[in-house]
Amino acid sequence: MSLTGKTAVELAGLIAAGEVSAVEVAQAHLDRIAAVDQRVHAFLHVDTDGALAAAAAVDARRAAGEELGPLAGVPVAVKDVLATKGVPTTCASKILEGWRPPYDATVVQRLRDAGLVILGKTNMDEFAMGSSTEYSAYGPTYNPWDLTRIPGGSGGGSAASLVAYEAPLAIGTDTGGSIRQPGAVTGTVGAKPTYGGTSRYGLVAFSSSLDTPGPCARTVLDAALLHQVIAGHDPRDSTSIPAPVPPVVQAARQGATGDLAGLRIGLVREFAGEGAEPGVLASVREAVEALVKLGAEVVEVSCPHFTYALPAYYLIAPSECSSNLARFDGVRYGLRVGDDGSRALEEVMSLTREAGFGPEVKRRIIIGTYALSSGYYDAYYGQAQKVRTLITRDFTAAFEQVDVLVAPTTPFVAFPIGSRTSDPYQMYLADLYTIPSNLYGGPAISVPCGLSEGLPVGLQVMAPTLADDRMYRVAAALESAVPALTPPDL
Numbered sequence: 503m504s505l506t507g508k509t510a511v512e513l514a515g516l517i518a519a520g521e522v523s524a525v526e527v528a529q530a531h532l533d534r535i536a537a538v539d540q541r542v543h544a545f546l547h548v549d550t551d552g553a554l555a556a557a558a559a560v561d562a563r564r565a566a567g568e569e570l571g572p573l574a575g576v577p578v579a580v581k582d583v584l585a586t587k588g589v590p591t592t593c594a595s596k597i598l599e600g601w602r603p604p605y606d607a608t609v610v611q612r613l614r615d616a617g618l619v620i621l622g623k624t625n626m627d628e629f630a631m632g633s634s635t636e637y638s639a640y641g642p643t644y645n646p647w648d649l650t651r652i653p654g655g656s657g658g659g660s661a662a663s664l665v666a667y668e669a670p671l672a673i674g675t676d677t678g679g680s681i682r683q684p685g686a687v688t689g690t691v692g693a694k695p696t697y698g699g700t701s702r703y704g705l706v707a708f709s710s711s712l713d714t715p716g717p718c719a720r721t722v723l724d725a726a727l728l729h730q731v732i733a734g735h736d737p738r739d740s741t742s743i744p745a746p747v748p749p750v751v752q753a754a755r756q757g758a759t760g761d762l763a764g765l766r767i768g769l770v771r772e773f774a775g776e777g778a779e780p781g782v783l784a785s786v787r788e789a790v791e792a793l794v795k796l797g798a799e800v801v802e803v804s805c806p807h808f809t810y811a812l813p814a815y816y817l818i819a820p821s822e823c824s825s826n827l828a829r830f831d832g833v834r835y836g837l838r839v840g841d842d843g844s845r846a847l848e849e850v851m852s853l854t855r856e857a858g859f860g861p862e863v864k865r866r867i868i869i870g871t872y873a874l875s876s877g878y879y880d881a882y883y884g885q886a887q888k889v890r891t892l893i894t895r896d897f898t899a900a901f902e903q904v905d906v907l908v909a910p911t912t913p914f915v916a917f918p919i920g921s922r923t924s925d926p927y928q929m930y931l932a933d934l935y936t937i938p939s940n941l942y943g944g945p946a947i948s949v950p951c952g953l954s955e956g957l958p959v960g961l962q963v964m965a966p967t968l969a970d971d972r973m974y975r976v977a978a979a980l981e982s983a984v985p986a987l988t989p990p991d992l
């Protein structure tokens with residue numbers, strides 16, 4: 503098998519054994535990107551020179567006899583919402599076109615410190631708002647399973663880069679499902695760590711109380727290894743949790759043995775059938791049966807407030823976004839429009855924001871500004887926060903009865919490009935099952951569980967906060983029990 507077909511674990515093993523250099527591995531992936539990315543459009547920026555230099559540095563350190571980490575020399579693609587020093591960071595928005603951050607996000611810094619080789623920046627919905635990558639200002643990403651369909655969003659570029667064999671690992675961010683939903687519809691693994699388990703420093707903020715960077719990979723073990731690299735306390739993020747990283751790698755290895763004896767799995771009654779395609783439900787049912795065969799016990803649990811998660815999220819996230827995106831004013835970053843000396847500052851700001859933001863971002867800013875405005879704050883934002891508390895209580899009560907909750911990751915398989923952009927509500931429905939764990943803050947992972955109409959379906963495993971290891975154990979067990987999905991040749 504070619505180098506690009508291998509997992510991160512396999513590549514790291516080959517590099518460590520000296521059978522292949524990190525430069526050869528990087529070059530193979532850069533060649534693959536050159537061959538297929540015109541059709542997939544997973545990348546907004548490919549950092550050829552940076553990748554080759556980072557790979558050469560790993561080879562030199564190895565030659566000098568240095569002990570390197572478990573993923574040293576392995577390439578990784580990074581969602582374009584994370585700051586990369588000197589490398590363009592656009593958030594797929596025109597307003598940040600040309601911006602080169604003067605610093606690295608903590609997650610990016612940790613990748614570099616661990617010897618991973620950053621290939622480039624991946625496409626996404628503008629400022630991570632969307633479920634299909636169609637809201638990128640630079641054009642959509644195409645799902646390698648069927649190039650007429652969406653790869654999910656907002657991190658569709660990261661997920662597509664994996665399934666197109668352009669990268670063995672990728673970084674995503676998950677505010678309402680943007681790691682897990684693209685994972686599900688591309689047949690890859692995507693994990694949202696516990697909120698605060700991975701640093702938000704250098705992550706361009708969308709909804710600060712929800713944003714969570716996390717790993718994307720083709721296997722559960724690869725995701726766990728990447729999780730281990732990027733997670734852990736960061737004094738530069740005030741919401742970062744000062745606790746050890748849960749033993750996610752060990753849990754993934756343990757899960758792969760396929761023993762789930764004694765594990766209690768909860769099925770959320772309120773999710774049963776709600777809005778999901780029959781093929782998705784059938785595939786998820788089979789996955790649950792597979793978990794039972796491995797020794798798990800299934801319990802039906804009630805989470806009565808999950809039904810309100812979607813409306814609560816679509817008030818909280820836009821509210822926080824309207825505040826966070828105020829900083830894009832044409833003064834500090836990127837684009838500036840109309841600054842010819844004849845206009846007042848406010849007019850330049852307004853022209854810049856009018857030209858720089860796309861329609862979905864504007865919609866969110868308008869909704870959020872309204873929801874936070876005097877006289878409406880209590881009715882909208884305040885109510886949504888109360889619902890958030892009730893959802894957290896539902897999770898807490900559920901986890902007194904079961905170890906994990908499982909559900910479909912997304913109600914439908916990858917949909918055709920253009921089929922949901924005219925109705926925002928249809929797009930928001932993609933997040934039906936992923937949003938509750940964001941509002942709660944607990945970890946959740948999507949793992950491929952089968953096909954429906956020839957397209958991938960993901961099973962979602964949700965765990966209590968800081969029990970990230972538990973979700974990896976269950977995900978790895980499922981992965982060992984279902985046939986691997988092989989995407990069509992590009």
Ligand code: GLN
Nearest residue numbers: 630631632677678679680
């Ligand atoms: N699809 C959701 C939204 O549009 C989730 C986005 C995300 O997780 N970044 O807000």
